[in-house]
Amino acid sequence: AQSVTQLDSQVPVFEEAPVELRCNYSSSVSVYLFWYVQYPNQGLQLLLKYLSGSTLVKGINGFEAEFNKSQTSFHLRKPSVHISDTAEYFCAVSALTGANNLFFGTGTRLTVIP
Amino acid sequence: EAQVTQNPRYLITVTGKKLTVTCSQNMNHEYMSWYRQDPGLGLRQIYYSMNVEVTDKGDVPEGYKVSRKEKRNFPLILESPSPNQTSLYFCASSLRNRGTEAFFGQGTRLTVV
Numbered sequence: 001a002q003s004v005t006q007l008d009s010q011v012p013v014f015e016e017a018p019v020e021l022r023c024n025y026s027s028s029v030s031v032y033l034f035w036y037v038q039y040p041n042q043g044l045q046l047l048l049k050y051l052s053g054s055t056l057v058k059g060i061n062g063f064e065a066e067f068n069k070s071q072t073s074f075h076l077r078k079p080s081v082h083i084s085d086t087a088e089y090f091c092a093v094s095a096l097t098g099a100n101n102l103f104f105g106t107g108t109r110l111t112v113i114p
Numbered sequence: 115e116a117q118v119t120q121n122p123r124y125l126i127t128v129t130g131k132k133l134t135v136t137c138s139q140n141m142n143h144e145y146m147s148w149y150r151q152d153p154g155l156g157l158r159q160i161y162y163s164m165n166v167e168v169t170d171k172g173d174v175p176e177g178y179k180v181s182r183k184e185k186r187n188f189p190l191i192l193e194s195p196s197p198n199q200t201s202l203y204f205c206a207s208s209l210r211n212r213g214t215e216a217f218f219g220q221g222t223r224l225t226v227v
Contacts, residue, residue, distance in 0.1 A: 009154070032213040043118070043204055043218030044157075051213045090156060099162065099170065100145050100212050106156040 002027040002093050006105035013081055014113050021076040021108045023091030031093040033074040034102070035065055038088045047089070050074065061085065086112045116141045120205050120219035127195055127226055135190045135222050137205030143217075144210040146188040147172070148180065150201040151221075157204065163188055164210060195226040 005024045013019045025031065032051050036044040048059025055067040065076045074091060091105040118139045127133055139146065147162040149172075159172030163182040177199055179191040188207075192199060205219040 006156075036216075036218075041221075043220050044206075044216075045218070046215045049213065049215070094212060096212060099164065100208065100210055100214075101147070101159060101162060101172070102157075102206075102216060103159075104149075104157040106154060 002029075002031060002095060002103045004091050004093055004103055004105035006091055006108050008108050009106065010109045010111065012111045012113055015083055016080050018079050019077065019081050019085075019110065021089050021091075021110065023074045023076065023105060025072050025074065025091070025093050027072075027093060027095065029098075030096045032096065033065075033067060034092040034094070035059065035063070035074070035076050036090045036092060036104075038090065038107075040087070044090065047076070081110070081112050083112050083114060085110060116217065118205055118207055118217050118219040120203075120222050123220060123222060125222060125224050127224070129196055129226055130194050133192050133195060133224075135192075135203060135205075135224070137188045137190065137219060138186050139188075139205075139207040139217070140186065141207060141217065142185065143207035144185070146182065146205065146207045147216075148178070148188070148190050149204045149206065150174065151204060152201050160190070160203075192224075195224075197226050200224060200226050 003026045034049045035047040050067045058064045092102045148160040149157040161180040163169045203222045206216045208216040
């Protein structure tokens with residue numbers, strides 16, 4: 001079974017400041033890792049994903065994340081946030097074997113303050 | 115345009131009155147899934163389908179039914195809704211290959227009174 005922990009339910013940050021959203025996971029099998037973003041009143045869309053290879057992955061809108069196998073973490077970062085980044089961010093995992101199901105964390109609401 | 119379409123977007127109903135939330139995708143995806151989103155709980159999977167006529171329970175299937183008679187459609191059925199099913203529901207689809215991107219609908223906000 002897989003589980004995902006997003007320790008920070010809310011993260012306020014000033015515009016143009018850097019931000020890190022934390023994600024830790026637990027799994028008895030190898031997993032793929034994802035970050036999805038949900039803008040107000042919309043569905044989720046993929047920000048980035050880690051399947052294999054380089055542990056630093058870049059996504060849309062200037063976001064990047066680093067996979068750390070020893071710490072079972074996949075933290076999301078952006079060096080300078082914009083007002084338009086205000087949204088809810090979900091970390092998710094899916095197993096390399098079995099059904100292609102996504103297991104989500106509880107989400108982190110990022111609020112960018114002007 | 116590639117999309118997942120859910121209807122209705124908003125629904126208020128009474129306890130016990132059967133309802134169906136429709137979901138349709140135009141990307142020829144084999145895999146489809148339903149989630150509910152509740153504050154502080156994130157998204158939890160209700161049911162999923164690997165292909166036509168193949169469905170299976172997710173983490174919170176109680177009180178829900180699904181069917182997959184056609185590849186593009188995956189309706190969610192609440193035979194006897196209860197107030198604890200008040201939630202925001204999302205349908206998603208993807209290719210069956212693991213690690214592929216899931217595409218989500220806009221969501222259906224259901225209130226059961």
